[in-house]
Amino acid sequence: MRKVFNHCLVLLCLPFSMAVQGATVLFLNPGYTDETFWVSYSTFMQAAARDLGMQLEVQYSQRSPERAIEQARTALQGQHRPDYLIFVNEQYIAPQILRLSQGSGVKLFMVNNGLTREQAQLIGPDDAQYAGWLGSMVTNDEEGGYLMLKELIRQRGPIEPGHTLDLLAFSGVKNTPASRWREKGMKRALSEHPQVRLRQMVHGEWNQQRAYEQARQLFKRYPDTALVWSANDEMAFGAMRAAQEAGYTPGSDVLFSAVNSSISALESRISGRLSALVAGHFTLGGWAMVLLNDDSKGVDFKRFGGRDRQVPVLQLLNAEQAATLLKVIRSQAFNLRFTSFSAQGKPANYRYPFTLDSLLHMPQTPAK
Structure with a gap:
């Protein structure tokens, strides 16, 4: 009788145990x-x-x-x-x-x-x-890419007639949907502001060092760069380092954007080194x-x-x-x-x- 009772007790407890574990x-x-x-x-x-x-x-x-x-x-x-x-x-x-x-x-x-x-x-x-x-x-990656560039343009202020702003863009891994959608959002914002010229977009592959090496060449090629759009924070920081080495002041001479909520990104948004930050994903x-x-x-x-x-x-x-x-x-x-x-x-x-x-x-x- 006790064996039967114990057996039933195990059967009764098993579903409860499974429910607790989830x-x-x-x-x-x-x-x-x-x-x-x-x-x-x-x-x-x-x-x-x-x-x-x-x-x-x-x-x-x-x-x-x-x-x-x-x-x-x-x-x-x-x-x-x-x-x-x-x-x-x-x-x-x-x-x-x-x-x-x-x-x-x-x-x-x-x-x-x-x-x-x-x-x-x-x-x-x-x-x-x-x-x-x-x-x-x-x-909402497309919207995120769009909002970043719109905010950079807003902070730079009105563009006088006949003048343009030079933009560099750092996208992520080419074969990644999120990267492609953020690019699409950036290009939508560009279509609304014909005075902003995208001088070049490169794929930094989400990597800070790669973006740094790319940016060193790009700042030499486009010395009038005013805006830098980046699909994540690591690439933004790589480009920012190259800009500083070239004599630019982030948040002043050149405005930077990024996506992410890393401690470095949030601190940079608070200090103003990042002018536009999108986060939450x-x-x-x-x-x-x-x-x-x-x-x-x-x-x-x-x-x-x-x-x-x-x-x-x-x-x-x-x-x-x-x-x-x-x-x-x-x-x-x-x-x-x-x-x-x-x-x-x-x-x-x-x-x-x-x-x-x-x-x-x-x-x-x-x-x-």
Whole structure:
């Protein structure tokens, strides 16, 4: 009788134990283990996992698409498979990972870089073959690129008739959707200001040293450069170093823009060395965890904004906002109540309120 009782007790406790542990998630982080943006990205995801009661593992691919695909293969075809796999379509690796997922039983979600138009056309409208593919979440990269250049032009002031402003642009990795969208936004702003001349755009590949070497040549070639647009902070700092060596003063002689929320970027926006800073996309992974947690509880998050969604987390930061975000980034606590974002029990017109303002202004709870 006691054996039967104990057996029943185990069966009763097993679902509770599983519920306490929550869903398991593997995030294939495309960055380096010491890359500021991608480390903060993972940290925000871990904060979400803790609050939501999920189990998160992060594996870094060290900027190697081959390594990311191999990590995906192990996760999707190995013995110990996660409930969910989150990955980035960096270097256009999404189709390979989707193919590897067939029959795995693992649910997939893309962040930051969704499918390109060409990739979506190749996969076709009937994607039933990828039953575990839940969707994607990207940010407003085109708008971010647009806002940066508009802000640089605004701060430079009115351009007198017959005069022009010379612009240099540093884009990221060529085969990355986010890079292409930011370029597109920059060019949209250019079309609205014909007096601003794009003298040259180069691909700095998100790398400070590469951008520095490129900028050394560009400042010699275009000595009248007044504006420098950069698709991330590392390239902005590389170009800034070259400008200083050439005798320019950042924030005065030449205005610089950047994307990111690293401590250096935020401090530079506060000091004025960066004249335009767009930030907020490091939060995407954390918001994705909210969606997957809802899915694990039987909530169809697609009913509350669609399968593939763009969220406006990128926004311009003034010096005061940068100072506020700097305090949050330095603390690395991210003690948001992620559970409050859930669509569970919400009306049909509910939309997940994923914005940078949510992080800056929502009441925070003590760390668990």
